Amino acid sequence: MSVAITTAAPTNPAPEGDYVLEARGLSKSFGGFHAVRNVDLKVKRGSIHALIGPNGAGKTTCFNLLSKILTPTEGQVLFDGQDITGLRSAQVARLGLVRSFQISATFPHLTCLENVRVALQSSYGIAYSFWRSLRALDSLNDRAMQLLAQVGLKAQADLLATELSYGKKRALEIATTLAMDPKVMLLDEPTAGMGREDVEPITDLIREVSPGRTILIVEHNLSVVANLCERITVLQHGEILTEGTYGEVSSNPDVITAYMGGVDDE
Amino acid sequence: MTRYVLFAALGIAALAAPFQVYPILLMTILCFVVFAASFNLLLGFAGLLCFGHAMFFGTAAYIAGWLLKNTAITIELAFLAATLAMAVLGYLVGLISARRGGIQFAMITFAIAQFIYFLLLRAPFTGGEDGMQGIPRSALFGVINVSSSFTLYYLILAITVLAIAAVYRIVHSPFGEVLRAIRDNEARVDSLGFNPVQFKILAITLSAGLAGLAGAMKATVFQIATLHDVSWHVSGTIIFMTLLGGLGTLAGPVVGAALVVVLHDYLAHFGEWALIIQGSVFLAVILFMRQGIVGAAKALYRRVVVRS
Numbered sequence: 365m366s367v368a369i370t371t372a373a374p375t376n377p378a379p380e381g382d383y384v385l386e387a388r389g390l391s392k393s394f395g396g397f398h399a400v401r402n403v404d405l406k407v408k409r410g411s412i413h414a415l416i417g418p419n420g421a422g423k424t425t426c427f428n429l430l431s432k433i434l435t436p437t438e439g440q441v442l443f444d445g446q447d448i449t450g451l452r453s454a455q456v457a458r459l460g461l462v463r464s465f466q467i468s469a470t471f472p473h474l475t476c477l478e479n480v481r482v483a484l485q486s487s488y489g490i491a492y493s494f495w496r497s498l499r500a501l502d503s504l505n506d507r508a509m510q511l512l513a514q515v516g517l518k519a520q521a522d523l524l525a526t527e528l529s530y531g532k533k534r535a536l537e538i539a540t541t542l543a544m545d546p547k548v549m550l551l552d553e554p555t556a557g558m559g560r561e562d563v564e565p566i567t568d569l570i571r572e573v574s575p576g577r578t579i580l581i582v583e584h585n586l587s588v589v590a591n592l593c594e595r596i597t598v599l600q601h602g603e604i605l606t607e608g609t610y611g612e613v614s615s616n617p618d619v620i621t622a623y624m625g626g627v628d629d630e
Numbered sequence: 631m632t633r634y635v636l637f638a639a640l641g642i643a644a645l646a647a648p649f650q651v652y653p654i655l656l657m658t659i660l661c662f663v664v665f666a667a668s669f670n671l672l673l674g675f676a677g678l679l680c681f682g683h684a685m686f687f688g689t690a691a692y693i694a695g696w697l698l699k700n701t702a703i704t705i706e707l708a709f710l711a712a713t714l715a716m717a718v719l720g721y722l723v724g725l726i727s728a729r730r731g732g733i734q735f736a737m738i739t740f741a742i743a744q745f746i747y748f749l750l751l752r753a754p755f756t757g758g759e760d761g762m763q764g765i766p767r768s769a770l771f772g773v774i775n776v777s778s779s780f781t782l783y784y785l786i787l788a789i790t791v792l793a794i795a796a797v798y799r800i801v802h803s804p805f806g807e808v809l810r811a812i813r814d815n816e817a818r819v820d821s822l823g824f825n826p827v828q829f830k831i832l833a834i835t836l837s838a839g840l841a842g843l844a845g846a847m848k849a850t851v852f853q854i855a856t857l858h859d860v861s862w863h864v865s866g867t868i869i870f871m872t873l874l875g876g877l878g879t880l881a882g883p884v885v886g887a888a889l890v891v892v893l894h895d896y897l898a899h900f901g902e903w904a905l906i907i908q909g910s911v912f913l914a915v916i917l918f919m920r921q922g923i924v925g926a927a928k929a930l931y932r933r934v935v936v937r938s
Contacts, residue, residue: 478807478810483822540818
């Protein structure tokens, strides 16, 4: 309640509370299979919020619904008080709700600088200019270098993304997402498939870029969640099992049962 | 520096070539260079495999041919008209096909190309199986006589250089940067707030226009427009040329087109064996030079120069 609301939604003069992203009764079924059932989720502005759950709990589906990759069977998604249920993913990205992907989503045959610059082009307005030289984008280079420096990739600016290590690709992807200057970043398993030596820098990086933004992450690695996230929502069988701080959630007997059987015991 | 020396040498060779080599053969190469460059713009830089690119090439030949035969239009305006007409056709094809990727895109473009083939077969002005013959080489700007193959060569060469420069500009433009990003990861481009379909439609439009320019040039070189130019054989040949030369490189289509045209010409007297030899060359390149000839040369250059 102490967080100041800097941008009021144009369509709604009185944004509800300080929730920047909200799901209401969200459901998605594929054929007869209910991947996500009646999920109510509220993400507080300025927080780092985690969505966890055992494999097959519907985390990624939920995530895809929030980022508009999938259209819900039922329910609504609100961003900044505005109903975005009917919008396309590119449109919500322009509003400031930007996602990353589980598999490393760089542009492998573009240089690191170009990777970030593509995102900067999104709001630059000359992306259809096929007759102009790339020099027309020179004014974006400073900002791109700044973002690369922020994630520790300044020296690699002219390397192709495909030449980077796995951890550095993730960092590049975060720089690309940051280039959109998102109000909300949706990060899909930012440390998936990483060795321990890479997990910590990425966790630090996420914390570093979080001020002034809201971050919702789907994560398997509970130690990352424990030291990063203020609020945690646990999904199971497509439904919300419980929600709370790490301390509350981890001591909840239902959660312990859900995670038993060694699905993910890190 | 070496690059400029290379360009200068290539320029001198291109200017001197018709004194030594049959101009028609040279112009055939240039037409296919432009055609392959247009195809490469789609496959190499947008990741779209168009399996009906001959529809733009062949239809443009008919349009330019008809205009030159039946109106007093000058040659450069005929080229321009055919280019614009094919850009419009490309835009329409893009509207239908750009939402699909991969093999679906290939099949849709193939189907549209076949449709156009049969349309042109039936159309009264194309001359059906006989083709449209006796296309005149009208004067450039109405004053410069290009009716001899020797002078026409220099016009075709100039247009080819401009067309390659245009492809270079498109690839190295703000639009080209987004286009290459779409090739690499379309979903990610979408998540960054772009509408990839719009970019692909524009890419198809530009590529179709260039393919049309190539077809119009070919109509004046051979002074005939035929159904063969619209057929799927030609669509296949252009894929062959581009892959052989090297996908996603600017020099690739140039090398590929030149090699295939020369190979065709040289192997002509081997009859059926020509196809077998051509197939073997293609197989060898696919197996041993997956990046095509230019790609392999680049890799070799990097290894030799960077190592030492």
